[in-house]
Structures are given as structure tokens and as C-alpha cells.
Amino acid sequence: MKTIGNILWFLFSGLWLGIVWFVYGIVWCITIIGIPFGKQCFKLSKLAFWPFGRVAAKNFGSHPIANVIWIIFGGFVLAIGFGLSGIIWCITIIGIPFGKQCFKLAGLAFTPFGATVEKVA
Numbered sequence: 001m002k003t004i005g006n007i008l009w010f011l012f013s014g015l016w017l018g019i020v021w022f023v024y025g026i027v028w029c030i031t032i033i034g035i036p037f038g039k040q041c042f043k044l045s046k047l048a049f050w051p052f053g054r055v056a057a058k059n060f061g062s063h064p065i066a067n068v069i070w071i072i073f074g075g076f077v078l079a080i081g082f083g084l085s086g087i088i089w090c091i092t093i094i095g096i097p098f099g100k101q102c103f104k105l106a107g108l109a110f111t112p113f114g115a116t117v118e119k120v121a
Contacts, residue, residue, distance in 0.1 A: 002053035005097055012098075013085075014049050017105075021045035036066060040112040047108065047117050051101040054117050058107060062114030075110050082106030 006014075025041030028034035047054060060067055067075075086102030089095035108115055 005052035005101075006050045009051060009098060009101060010049060014051070018045045018049035021048050036113075037070065040070070043112060043115070043117060044105070044108060048105060051104060052097075053120050055120050056104055056108045057116050057118065058111060059114040059116075060111050066113040067111040070113060071110065075112070079106045079110035082109055 021041050022045040025038040025045060028038030028041055047056065082102045083106045086099040086106060089099035089102055108117075
């Protein structure tokens with residue numbers, strides 16, 4: 001089921017989301033100060049391409065200052081965007097699995113520092 005979900009996700013939104021996150025990561029990495037933020041964008045890009053079968057474990061306490069800076073400079077808006085997308089997907093019964101993936105991405109977009117993305121067996 002996760003393979004079919006990933007294929008459908010990739011076709012309908014994952015390709016564009018992954019490309020956008022990757023480009024954001026490149027833009028952040030242009031400056032030396034932005035490299036840690038760019039690395040988080042690359043983490044989100046990888047998850048945005050194929051979210052089914054992966055779990056995001058968050059640990060806000062490991063990098064609280066970086067997470068607060070991230071929230072101020074766009075993380076809050078990104079999380080709201082993913083949350084609204086998740087609500088829109090969940091309006092239909094068939095879109096609920098995609099909505100759940102949007103909620104997972106919203107949580108990671110809000111506080112990516114200290115979070116890890118792992119495959120589920």
C-alpha cells in the first residue's frame with residue numbers, strides 16, 4: 001500500500017513539493033550562515049518526495065534556538081500551509097491518507113531541527 005501511496009503522492013504533489021524544498025535548500029546554502037537551514041530543507045525535500053512508509057521523530061529540545069529561528073523565518077507559515085493542505089485532503093475519504101502525510105510534513109516544517117526521518121518496516 002505504501003508503494004501505491006508514494007506513487008500517487010509523487011504524481012499529484014510530491015514532485016513539486018520536493019523540487020521546491022530542494023531549491024529552498026540551495027538558496028539557504030548560498031550563505032554560510034544558512035547552511036544548517038538548507039540541510040533541513042533537504043531533509044524535508046526527501047520526505048516530500050516519498051512520505052509513505054516513513055516516520056518523523058521530533059526532538060525540539062536538541063536544537064531549541066535553531067528551531068525558534070526557523071519558526072520566525074518561515075516555519076510557522078509553512079506548517080500552516082501543510083496543515084491547511086491536510087485539511088483539504090481530508091475532506092474526501094479517499095484523500096485522508098494524503099492528508100495525514102501533509103500533517104506529518106507540517107510537524108516537520110514547524111520544527112525540523114533535531115528531527116529524524118526513519119523508514120518503517
